[in-house]
Amino acid sequence: MNYGEMLDKLYEDPLSVDSTDSVEYLREVFEFHLRATPYWRRISNELNPDLDEIFQGRLEEVFEKIFNSGLIVDEDYLRHNWLEFVPEGYSGRIRFYQSSGTTRERAIGHWDREYLLASHLYLRKALDEVYGLNDLYNDAHQMRAIAHGPYGWFQEEISELVWSYGGVLYFIGMETDGLKKVYETQGLQAVLKMLGPLVRYTTRIMEKDKINTVRSAPPLMALFEPYSDSIETAIISGVGINQAFFETLREKFEGTKLIPLYGYYLFGDLVGIHMREEFWYYPNYPFTLVFPMRRGEDGYRIVKRRERGRVAIVIARPEVLVVKFEDETAVRTPPHGPFKWDGFGDPERKVG
Numbered sequence: 001m002n003y004g005e006m007l008d009k010l011y012e013d014p015l016s017v018d019s020t021d022s023v024e025y026l027r028e029v030f031e032f033h034l035r036a037t038p039y040w041r042r043i044s045n046e047l048n049p050d051l052d053e054i055f056q057g058r059l060e061e062v063f064e065k066i067f068n069s070g071l072i073v074d075e076d077y078l079r080h081n082w083l084e085f086v087p088e089g090y091s092g093r094i095r096f097y098q099s100s101g102t103t104r105e106r107a108i109g110h111w112d113r114e115y116l117l118a119s120h121l122y123l124r125k126a127l128d129e130v131y132g133l134n135d136l137y138n139d140a141h142q143m144r145a146i147a148h149g150p151y152g153w154f155q156e157e158i159s160e161l162v163w164s165y166g167g168v169l170y171f172i173g174m175e176t177d178g179l180k181k182v183y184e185t186q187g188l189q190a191v192l193k194m195l196g197p198l199v200r201y202t203t204r205i206m207e208k209d210k211i212n213t214v215r216s217a218p219p220l221m222a223l224f225e226p227y228s229d230s231i232e233t234a235i236i237s238g239v240g241i242n243q244a245f246f247e248t249l250r251e252k253f254e255g256t257k258l259i260p261l262y263g264y265y266l267f268g269d270l271v272g273i274h275m276r277e278e279f280w281y282y283p284n285y286p287f288t289l290v291f292p293m294r295r296g297e298d299g300y301r302i303v304k305r306r307e308r309g310r311v312a313i314v315i316a317r318p319e320v321l322v323v324k325f326e327d328e329t330a331v332r333t334p335p336h337g338p339f340k341w342d343g344f345g346d347p348e349r350k351v352g
Contacts, residue, residue, distance in 0.1 A: 001032045001318035002091070003114035007121075014122040014284065015129065015338045018061040022286035026062065026316055027055040032087070033321040039084035040321060043071065050148050060302050061292055067312060068299040071323045078322065079107045085320055092319055097152040099245070099265035100238075109266040110211060111153060112319040115287070119268045120160045122284040124270040129338040131257055133165065137213075143233075145168025145213035146205060148174050148220055157268050158215055167213070170205050174198050190274060191219050199223060218245050221253075228253045237261040237269065243277045262347065266315050271296060273310060273336060280333040282343040289314040292332045293325075305332050312349060 006025070032050060034044040043049075047070045054065045078085070080287070095111035098106045128134040137143040143165045147158045151173045162169040174195055182190050192199055198220075205211065206227050214224055214231055217238035224231055234249070234256050241260055249258060260272035262281040267288045272281040283290045291302045292309030294324065303309035311326040328346040 001028065003112065003118065003318060006318075007114070007118060011118055011121060014118075014125050015340070017285045018340070019090075022059055022289070023055060023062050025286040026289075026314070027051060029318070029321055030055075031317040032318065036089070038088065039073075039081070049072075059289075060291070063289060063312075063314065064293075064299070064301060064316060066323055070234055070343055073322055074322060075327070078324065079105065082108045083109070085322065085327065086136040087319065090319060094319055097265055098150070100150050100154075100174050100263075105263065108164055109322075110320060111268075112317065115319070116160065116268075117152070118287065119157060119284060120164065123161055123269060123271065124164055125159070126282070126338065127161075127259065130271060130273060131233075131259055133257075134234065136257075137167060139166065139292040141296070142214050144209060145215065146170045146172065146202060146211050148172050148202070148217065149215070149217035150174060153265060153268055154263065161310065170209075170211075171247060172198050172201055188219050188222060192222075195220075210213070218249075221249060225252050228256070231256050233257045233258045233259065235259045235261060237263045241279060246274060266320065267313075278331070278333075278345045280336060280343045280345040280346075282336075282339040282341065287315070287317050289316070291342065292330045294345055304334050305334050306340070307332060311344060 033040040035041065049069050049071065054069055055062055056247050080187055090333040094110045095113070096108055096110045143162055145162045145167055147169060149155065149158070155171050155173070159169055159171065182194060191313050202223050206224070210230060211227065212230055213233045215235040218236055218241055221234065221236065231253055234253060236258065237260065246258065258274065260274060260279050262270040262272055267284070270281045270283055270288070271331040272279050290311060291314050292307070293300045293302055294309045295311040300312070308329050308331050311328045312324070313324055313326060326349070327347040333343045333345040335341055336343070
């Protein structure tokens with residue numbers, strides 16, 4: 001498998017991937033990993049999954065059969081045995097990244113460089129279609145951005161995005177390990193004390209440069225309030241995104257485009273839409289599939305639209321295949337705007 005063929009065939013328009021293409025793509029990825037990847041080769045020998053049966057039917061049916069065929073990866077096993085998920089002899093350009101560690105112990109996962117480019121195509125297309133950023137930033141009006149976040153995929157992804165608009169970026173790395181627990185138990189001031197250098201450098205930049213775009217976590221948006229008149233776009237992800245926060249942010253950043261994203265170390269950012277009192281996120285098909293599920297007497301089933309279930313994810317790419325549940329619940333949401341597939345809304349996770 002290689003990204004060149006897939007990007008030419010499936011990803012000329014990232015928002016037009018259909019469910020039939022996704023099923024065909026998924027089968028190809030599973031066949032490859034069951035043959036070439038140590039973990040999946042062992043699972044194939046133990047379970048001998050019937051791919052002909054699994055990959056029959058609609059995408060939702062295929063998704064359910066994947067989860068009901070013994071193919072779910074244990075979170076702790078993945079966390080401590082990540083090398084078993086790298087295909088043997090893989091010739092792409094792989095980099096290992098850490099998860100943020102904001103809510104639980106850090107994990108390690110890998111991306112191919114080509115996936116970074118595919119993820120960027122999805123992000124750029126979705127942000128232009130939903131939020132019109134291509135109309136705002138151009139040769140006559142340059143994007144000038146600050147981004148806060150952990151080093152790794154986050155830095156690379158936001159850099160590609162800003163550069164694609166002809167912009168310049170200040171990236172200020174931050175230590176995020178245990179951040180959510182500190183915020184929930186000790187409050188904003190404890191977080192700002194923990195991130196002292198970030199606070200100082202952010203203030204210095206805001207006083208010197210004409211920043212019009214920011215990417216940060218909800219608690220840190222307080223740093224930009226004195227400069228709210230100049231902030232045109234605020235991209236927000238991480239701890240604390242809810243209706244009350246967004247309403248407060250709208251009052252303090254009047255006229256600013258507020259864009260929620262859902263980030264995860266194994267697939268990057270997913271674009272969100274604020275729907276009245278909810279936040280709906282849409283995966284980058286066919287590389288990432290997300291459905292809330294519940295377990296019944298006959299196995300796991302995708303919940304009906306507008307119902308809440310446990311977040312189930314299939315991450316399927318040439319360099320990595322993971323089938324897993326998150327320790328998180330969400331509502332299944334219908335297609336909306338440019339997205340032709342279901343998403344998930346209002347994810348909720350407990351802090352350990």
